[in-house]
Amino acid sequence: MTAGAQAIAAVPVPARKQSGRWLTALLLAPSAVWFFVLLILPLIVVVVYSVGMRAPAGGYQAAFTFDNYLNLPARWAAFRNTLTLAPLGTLICLLAGYPLAYFLAVKCSAKWRMLLLILVIVPFWTSFLIRTYAWIFILGGRGIPALLESIGIEGVRLINTPFAVMCGIVYAYLPLMVFPIYVSLEKLDKRLLEASEDLGAGPAATFRQVTLPLSAPGIITGCMLVFILLMGEYLIPQMLGGGKVFFIGNALVDLFLQSLNWPYGSACAMALVIIMLVTVTLYLRATAATGGRRDASLI
Amino acid sequence: MLRAYSALLYLFLYGPIALIVVFSFNSGLSAADFQGFSLKWYAKVATNDLMLAALKTSFTVAFTSAALATIMGTMAALALQRVKGAVRALFDALIYIAIMVPGIVIGIATLIALVTTFDAVNAVLAQLWPGDAPPKLGMGYGSIIPAHTLFSMALVVVIVRARIAGMDRSLIEASMDLYADPWATFRQVTLPQLAPAILAGFLLSFTFSFDDFVVAFFVAGPLNTLPIYVFSSIRRGVTPEINAIGTAIMMFSLVMLFGAQLLLRRKSAPKGA
Numbered sequence: 001m002t003a004g005a006q007a008i009a010a011v012p013v014p015a016r017k018q019s020g021r022w023l024t025a026l027l028l029a030p031s032a033v034w035f036f037v038l039l040i041l042p043l044i045v046v047v048v049y050s051v052g053m054r055a056p057a058g059g060y061q062a063a064f065t066f067d068n069y070l071n072l073p074a075r076w077a078a079f080r081n082t083l084t085l086a087p088l089g090t091l092i093c094l095l096a097g098y099p100l101a102y103f104l105a106v107k108c109s110a111k112w113r114m115l116l117l118i119l120v121i122v123p124f125w126t127s128f129l130i131r132t133y134a135w136i137f138i139l140g141g142r143g144i145p146a147l148l149e150s151i152g153i154e155g156v157r158l159i160n161t162p163f164a165v166m167c168g169i170v171y172a173y174l175p176l177m178v179f180p181i182y183v184s185l186e187k188l189d190k191r192l193l194e195a196s197e198d199l200g201a202g203p204a205a206t207f208r209q210v211t212l213p214l215s216a217p218g219i220i221t222g223c224m225l226v227f228i229l230l231m232g233e234y235l236i237p238q239m240l241g242g243g244k245v246f247f248i249g250n251a252l253v254d255l256f257l258q259s260l261n262w263p264y265g266s267a268c269a270m271a272l273v274i275i276m277l278v279t280v281t282l283y284l285r286a287t288a289a290t291g292g293r294r295d296a297s298l299i
Numbered sequence: 300m301l302r303a304y305s306a307l308l309y310l311f312l313y314g315p316i317a318l319i320v321v322f323s324f325n326s327g328l329s330a331a332d333f334q335g336f337s338l339k340w341y342a343k344v345a346t347n348d349l350m351l352a353a354l355k356t357s358f359t360v361a362f363t364s365a366a367l368a369t370i371m372g373t374m375a376a377l378a379l380q381r382v383k384g385a386v387r388a389l390f391d392a393l394i395y396i397a398i399m400v401p402g403i404v405i406g407i408a409t410l411i412a413l414v415t416t417f418d419a420v421n422a423v424l425a426q427l428w429p430g431d432a433p434p435k436l437g438m439g440y441g442s443i444i445p446a447h448t449l450f451s452m453a454l455v456v457v458i459v460r461a462r463i464a465g466m467d468r469s470l471i472e473a474s475m476d477l478y479a480d481p482w483a484t485f486r487q488v489t490l491p492q493l494a495p496a497i498l499a500g501f502l503l504s505f506t507f508s509f510d511d512f513v514v515a516f517f518v519a520g521p522l523n524t525l526p527i528y529v530f531s532s533i534r535r536g537v538t539p540e541i542n543a544i545g546t547a548i549m550m551f552s553l554v555m556l557f558g559a560q561l562l563l564r565r566k567s568a569p570k571g572a
Contacts, residue, residue: 031375045411116309126553
């Protein structure tokens, strides 16, 4: 720990410069090793495998071929589901969450604000698995469908549908959308709203011209967080989609653990990462152009 | 209207949780109709050896990976504030990748990289080993703890760096002016200021690991963590026992969350020293 002491406390005295450099290297070494062995190396393996061939007994056989990538359309359904339901889920979270964030930041009395905000975040800290399981309970045969049957509406099937998956998505990720929007709305100078009103703008115009643009960083951060997590989603479609509504994540589990087609699975994983990087980059570009701040950090 | 909408949203957020809690006290066997109050499912959980073993595994993994991540992440954050240029850009990129790449891809990549490495090493070991039963490397604590540490470490770096950036440098200079050596300055000035961030990083890492299913699913090998156990129980059917486990897990998270809040408040209250 002496190491840490100098790293932060040492005033850059020239005599100490040499030892300081060693110290920095020493402090960075463990994380560098970790990043290399558990992040870079595995990702390189995925890239290498993605141009390989499936061994007859499953697994990997060395080769150099782009067949795996050319075969990606065979899993088109998984890509289509992910690329429609992930943006749609993000949008629903935004539409559902913005009014709540606005209420908490602007309309809510200071006395209640902290408590209500904590109440938004608490579910996010409880088990993801259990929260998703709750929806099996609600939408399953003896949940809402049974209630509907008792009032005479029969044959409603909710579980294992896109609707069920969407319920799980919005339920799981709403807190993650509300929080960053709240943070940016909370920083907003309330006098601007008064000024806008004094200048004759109606509530709608004030919202459109003042509130919305100033909360853009929060919207961007929230959408990014939700979208990124949704792209790699596995549990929600698995539990609420019942094998009928599946994401790329579900295809990956199937390819790696069931059919043991590692090379093809690697190509799917690569495609997922590339699609994500491209979408997020394009999204950041587009929002930066419309006045969003570039420093919309991920965390 | 906004108020009513917000109330509805809270109902949406808490209804399902409340349902789980209520039905965990159901005396009936059916998961879906309430027949009276009972604690019998909790008694059943408390004597479920598989569940208890999974809980112990989850604790071990979460504590170890959070501790490793906190130490290495804090070290990296301290060092990164004094480097510029290529090294810094490299680390920024690594942290970005670790956070951006979906957990499922990290899990898969780690799985195939480790399996490939283990196969190669095991073949060599089998050749070299003089006895009949050569040691075999395999998935387990040795794969799941490092994998969880990776993501947590990236989180800790981000959190601690943010705190360092907001730190009052003048206190450090004052300490140096008063002839404190670097170690004393670190211990008495820097560390107390960073403590809340470090602690928050630890708790966040612990929670991530304790709650993670996807990465563990791939790299846990024969180990059963609590989420893996719960997942496979759900696959076998919805039972009140799962409700009881779920309620217990949620209670535990709440205690952790409020404990962390209290600690953070107390730690940050006394200013200067």
